[in-house]
Amino acid sequence: GKSSLMTIGPSAAPTGPALASYERPVGVNPPLDYPAYRSTARRAPRRPLLVMPHGLTEVTGPLLGRERVIAADADLTTQHEGEPIGERIIVTGRVLDSDGRAVPDTLIEIWQANAAGRYRHRADQHPAPLDPNFTGAGRCMTDSEGRYRFVTIKPGAYPWQNHPNAWRAQHIHFSLFGRAFTQRLVTQMFFPSDPLFSQDPIFNSTPGAARERMISRFRLDLTEPDWALAYEWDIVLRGRRAAVFEASEERA
């Protein structure tokens, strides 16, 4: 359960114009304490989270990225001398907020295993080959309509030590900033009809109704003929709920 900061009401605002209040996820995020994912045992806080009203620090956030991203960062297949082994794919979609508005000019960072299911990381002990032509990290900025597009290799499934013969469903890690501290999101994108879903506790930690939102769609019409398959995945960040804020933002 969660306790509330009783001394501050939900309408708390600084002097002057009302602040935006961002939608609070309900039935969306996994519980922190989820025993089927063993690593939560020593890391998930044992005490309830305190509900914090959104003040100035929470409704603002880093607007970073343009200066640290070049177009080539969105293509994970051209970062080395040769081409990586694997199934070349396009991963594309839009970043929206829950009011349906595009989130433009926001930084997306991704990282993933190679086609054999191996990460370029010293802690990955899976006896599958590293690919000298694949690092597995990419970044891009959304355009004015919130669109993003990566070219990469379909990541392999990989075993892990969570339970006997545990395998992670194929996934790409995504990190998004949005426009405010409250919108920060780190998540994973999955692929349609993965047979490993049923035994992946990380995938299943998400409440049932929300799980499908993490699964991309195969899009034949977005493929590049004779070159790459395509998956589409839209990402929805928390939306704003204060009309007063709209007016003040337009003035800024």
Add this chain to the structure above:
Amino acid sequence: MTALLTPSQTAGPYLAIGLPWPDGPFVVAEGTPGAITITGVVWDGAGEPVHDALIETWQADPDGRFDHPGDPRGRRRPAEPSFRGFGRCLTAPNGSYRIVTLKPGPLPGPDGGAEAPHIDVSVFARGLLDRLVTRIYFPDEPANRADPVLRAVADPGRRATLIAAAQPGPPGGFRFDIHLQGDQETVFFDV
């Protein structure tokens, strides 16, 4: 039109592939006059250092302003041009992190009050299915007494987990450990 929120998932054990920036720990350029350094260790419930976490920080500038349109007072560039407001640092094998920044100013708070200088912190790691959010406050800061978030933490022992310690030695060094569990468990917030 409304859209359904995308769920959070853990950053997992390999976040170091995708998230660190070489200049991540430097919210302000190293050597900036008045810069402060916040260091600390992230601890798990067994008292072991968490060596595979990412710490992120976000804060106002020393004047209590943000270069961001969400601030109803209007966005304003910081007086120190290298100030970014945002920091990120991987934890080292011994669980430690470091952020170099400027001390934020106080902010207007609810009901005409004020929020004491603070830094919002996100923690990402294997075993965390969503980020954890906490706040760093500063010691010997009179404004802490009236801060609405600190005041809402009734237990003084719990409240103390949100206040950095001044480090011995030259001024500007602060220590802020993060305990994910245990007797000293840090106060975490649902934002």
